[in-house]
Structure formats: C-alpha cells, structure tokens
Amino acid sequence: MLERLEIESFLILADELHFGRTAERLRVSRARISQTIQRLERRIGAPLFDRTSRRVRLTPLGRRLYEDVEPGYRRIEQGVARARSAARGVEGVLPVGYLGTSAGEFVMDVLRAFARRHPATEVRIHETQVRDMFGPLRSGQVDLLVTQFPVVEPDLVCGPVVLRAPRVLAVPANHALARQETASVEDLARHRVFACAGDVPVYWQEHMTPSRTPGGRAVTRGPAAGTLQETLALVGAGHGISPVGADVARYYTPRGVVYVPFRDAEPLEHGLVWRCDNETARVRAFVAVATEIAEAGAGAGAGAGADR
Structure with a gap:
C-alpha cells in the first residue's frame, strides 16, 4: 500500500x-x-x-x-x-460582495483557493456600487464584503486590509495638470473635484475627496457621480478632476482622460467587512483564506488596488 x-x-x-x-x-x-x-x-x-x-x-x-x-x-x-x-458549519452558501474591478479579481483568487479547501460551500459573488456601499451587506444580500476603507460603522466589523494602491488624479487630457509628471493633494483646491452620489458616509467622502487640503485650502466639489464610469465620463468631458486608485488606469482608459500620479497622497485600501451579528463559520473561513492570499503577496503590499 x-x-x-x-x-x-x-x-x-x-x-x-x-x-x-x-x-x-x-x-x-x-x-x-x-x-x-x-x-x-x-x-x-x-x-x-x-x-x-x-x-x-x-x-x-x-x-x-x-x-x-x-x-x-x-x-x-x-x-x-x-x-x-x-x-465546522461551513457547508452551505456564502454570498460575497466586492467594490471595484481589482477587488473582484482578488475575490476570484480567494474563491479558487477557498473552493479547494471547502468544496461543500458555494460562494456567490455580487458587485456592489459606491452609491449604496453597505446596503447589500445590511439587507443580507451578501454576508461578506470586500470594499474600500475606511469603514467606521457600529454594526459592521472590519477585517484585514487585503489590497493597497497608490492614488492617481484623473484629469481631462487638455488640462494643465495633464502636462505635469506628478500631482499634489493641494492641486485639488485649484479645480472642481467630483463627489460621490448616493448613501456614502461623510467620513468616506472626506477620505476620498476632502473638503479641504492638508494646507487648509477649500476644495470645490463638482457634480456627484454614482459609478466610476460616470466619474471618468465627466472627467473626459472636461467638467472636473477626480482622485482614483492607480489600478483604474489599467482597467479604464476612456478617451480624453489622463492619469497623473500623486506624490503626497496616502494609498487607497480595500478590506473585508461583515455584520457584527453575522460572523458565521463560513464568513470566518473565507476571511482566513483571504488573509492568507493577501499575506502571500496577491493582495496587500503587492501593488493591487482599489477602484473608486
């Protein structure tokens, strides 16, 4: 034998x-x-x-x-x-949501490893939108969410960061900033910056498009956009500028848009989030596998990023 x-x-x-x-x-x-x-x-x-x-x-x-x-x-x-x-109580269905293309790719990496370890669990994935960041989680449509941080909600638990990406500034191709090698957070005070539409927490909006620069200058927010595609369409049409994750340039390069790297902005981060009252064995198992994938270099620290 x-x-x-x-x-x-x-x-x-x-x-x-x-x-x-x-x-x-x-x-x-x-x-x-x-x-x-x-x-x-x-x-x-x-x-x-x-x-x-x-x-x-x-x-x-x-x-x-x-x-x-x-x-x-x-x-x-x-x-x-x-x-x-x-x-272990892991058998069953686990709906997982994600915000942005890079988060979706990360979820698929985790799903492949998770399926080998827990073949009795069916993972169903759902793409979420900025306009309703936590709605699918709170309604029970998803049990776990890979979304952009920060998340500061009393009914939600934040797990580990799994993706990081430098920030870049999306500007119209004929804009003065498009001719610069880098941009500064202070540049946000010189032009209209797009806000996010929908049920977006104030602290998250401030993190993405602050109302004031670190130097104290006021930032003028332009029209609200509910999706990344809408934001980039407005940028390409010359209506304003918008900070996004560096990976956006890999996935979306619409006509009339140029990406300028920030030289002084903190990176964007994605992490795992779930409801305080719904930390099931399936959720814990998925978080464990996701953490392993991130620590192995497929996520945090590997240059993968977050979409707005």
Whole structure:
C-alpha cells in the first residue's frame, strides 16, 4: 500500500515537474521528495520520471499512473474536505460582495483557493456600487464584503486590509495638470473635484475627496457621480478632476482622460467587512483564506488596488 507522502509527492511533482517547487508545496526538503520518489519507483519496479540536469518529465508509465491515481485521490480529498466543512458549519452558501474591478479579481483568487479547501460551500459573488456601499451587506444580500476603507460603522466589523494602491488624479487630457509628471493633494483646491452620489458616509467622502487640503485650502466639489464610469465620463468631458486608485488606469482608459500620479497622497485600501451579528463559520473561513492570499503577496503590499 502506498503512503500518503508518496502519492502526494508523485502527483504534485507530475504537475510541477520541478523538485524544488514540489518540496515547497509539501513543506519538506527537496532531498525528502527525491528519496520519496525513488522509494515509490522501487515499489512500482520502474522509473516514473525522466530526470536530467535541465528538466523533469513523466515517463509513459508515470503518465499512466498519474491518469489512474489522480481522479481518485482528488475525490478522496474533496470528500474529506466536505466532511470537515459540514462538521465546522461551513457547508452551505456564502454570498460575497466586492467594490471595484481589482477587488473582484482578488475575490476570484480567494474563491479558487477557498473552493479547494471547502468544496461543500458555494460562494456567490455580487458587485456592489459606491452609491449604496453597505446596503447589500445590511439587507443580507451578501454576508461578506470586500470594499474600500475606511469603514467606521457600529454594526459592521472590519477585517484585514487585503489590497493597497497608490492614488492617481484623473484629469481631462487638455488640462494643465495633464502636462505635469506628478500631482499634489493641494492641486485639488485649484479645480472642481467630483463627489460621490448616493448613501456614502461623510467620513468616506472626506477620505476620498476632502473638503479641504492638508494646507487648509477649500476644495470645490463638482457634480456627484454614482459609478466610476460616470466619474471618468465627466472627467473626459472636461467638467472636473477626480482622485482614483492607480489600478483604474489599467482597467479604464476612456478617451480624453489622463492619469497623473500623486506624490503626497496616502494609498487607497480595500478590506473585508461583515455584520457584527453575522460572523458565521463560513464568513470566518473565507476571511482566513483571504488573509492568507493577501499575506502571500496577491493582495496587500503587492501593488493591487482599489477602484473608486
């Protein structure tokens, strides 16, 4: 009978075709993987991998063994994971909301890892809008939200920051600021700055488009916009300027809009939020996986960002 480490080492090495990465995934030494594969090959009676100084590849026998073993092993893993999820109360449906494209991409990264760990839980995703930031969370449409910070609400719990992005200033292409290499927060006092429409907390509005600059100069707020696309359309039409996350330039480059990096603005942050009265096992499990993804470099500190 094969040992678990032998099966896992064989399957992961067949996927990675690299002893070092296989060792990292199993958190053992490279020598341990090499010894385990050699022991497995002795038990089988023939080589399963062709090894050279430059590459590793499956032999025809190794390929056949992989095709026979992998489906059954995955079913066993999924069965055990489902049993654990049911025992912990994680099994069921978890609706997750997100604000902005980069937050949506982060949620998908978490979803893939979460599905492997908790296959009995169905995650349903919903995109939220600035105009109603917390409505879906408070109504129960979503149990968990990846949204732009700050969030200071007595009925909501703030989890860890998972995304950070430098701020940039969206300006009309024919604007004087478009010819500058950088912008200052003080520049906001020289032009109309778009406000956010809808049920947006005052403290969040102040964080995004302050009423006064750090130097004390008043900021004139222009027409309210409920979505990022509306904001950029107004900027492109020459009606004002707007601070946004640097990742916006990667996803949205409408005609007539130029992005100028700030030299003195704090980065924007996204984090996890849920209701105080709804901290379920499913919510805790998703937060745990999201935190791992962020700490591994897919989120916080990796340059990913937040949309307005």
